[in-house]
Amino acid sequence: MTSEEVLDEFRSAGALLEGHFVLSSGLHSGVFLQKMAIFTDPVRTARVCGALAERIAARYGRIDYVVSPAIGGIVPGYETARALGARAIFVERDPGGPFALRRGFQIPKGARAVMVEDIVTTGLSSRECLAALASEPGEVVGAACLIDRSGGKADLGLPLVALVTLDIPNYPADQLPPELAAIPAVKPGSRALPGA
Numbered sequence: 581m582t583s584e585e586v587l588d589e590f591r592s593a594g595a596l597l598e599g600h601f602v603l604s605s606g607l608h609s610g611v612f613l614q615k616m617a618i619f620t621d622p623v624r625t626a627r628v629c630g631a632l633a634e635r636i637a638a639r640y641g642r643i644d645y646v647v648s649p650a651i652g653g654i655v656p657g658y659e660t661a662r663a664l665g666a667r668a669i670f671v672e673r674d675p676g677g678p679f680a681l682r683r684g685f686q687i688p689k690g691a692r693a694v695m696v697e698d699i700v701t702t703g704l705s706s707r708e709c710l711a712a713l714a715s716e717p718g719e720v721v722g723a724a725c726l727i728d729r730s731g732g733k734a735d736l737g738l739p740l741v742a743l744v745t746l747d748i749p750n751y752p753a754d755q756l757p758p759e760l761a762a763i764p765a766v767k768p769g770s771r772a773l774p775g776a
């Protein structure tokens with residue numbers, strides 16, 4: 581799939597939103613990719629995750645485990661794992677706490693894993709996910725996401741394969757442009773932000 585074809589999936593699913601959003605990192609943006617508008621449609625999800633799996637296989641070779649950060653990563657992680665013929669597991673957090681593998685999930689010795697995110701903005705969630713995997717016996721060979729909205733600038737400490745790379749502006753709360761300051765902000769994701 582080309583970048584334009586993937587973006588068309590987001591547009592036609594109603595997943596490309598404009599307004600005033602508080603992101604997981606606490607930064608503000610006028611654009612939000614509501615990936616759940618994609619993930620509620622299994623056929624659309626299979627199309628985009630199948631394309632991501634092809635990129636992952638071409639870049640990293642054999643993959644045994646896909647690991648994703650909850651909540652947004654669970655569905656694309658599962659569907660990408662299906663296309664790769666791999667297992668799908670996820671990290672989750674107790675409210676406000678760090679990500680951890682629970683439920684008996686592990687990356688066994690000798691296994692090759694890839695971390696699959698839905699959206700990368702600053703890379704914070706991806707880095708936290710990777711930190712939770714550091715002591716696993718198996719190897720995390722790289723990362724992947726559907727959309728990297730950092731313009732390729734997010735540093736995960738591992739290679740990142742993105743189906744689409746966009747450079748979407750984000751702003752600290754005290755540096756909002758007037759058009760964002762004029763409208764109330766909404767916080768769509770699951771991370772609890774300080775003071776929220």
Ligand SMILES: O=P(O)(O)OC[C@H]1O[C@H](OP(=O)(O)OP(=O)(O)O)[C@H](O)[C@@H]1O
Pocket residue numbers: 603604605649650651652653697698699700701702703704705706768769770771
């Ligand atoms: O690169 P970052 O700056 O970390 O931003 C991207 C993260 O934000 C979203 O998750 P969020 O914490 O909003 O919760 P969700 O997964 O439940 O949607 C998204 O799913 C990524 O995990």
Ligand SMILES: O=C(O)c1cc(=O)[nH]c(=O)[nH]1
Pocket residue numbers: 602603604605611612613614615652699700701702729769
């Ligand atoms: O940075 C985020 O929190 C974020 C951005 C985005 O476009 N979509 C999303 O689900 N999360």
Ligand SMILES: [Mg+2]
Pocket residue numbers: 649650651652653705
């Ligand atoms: Mg997330």
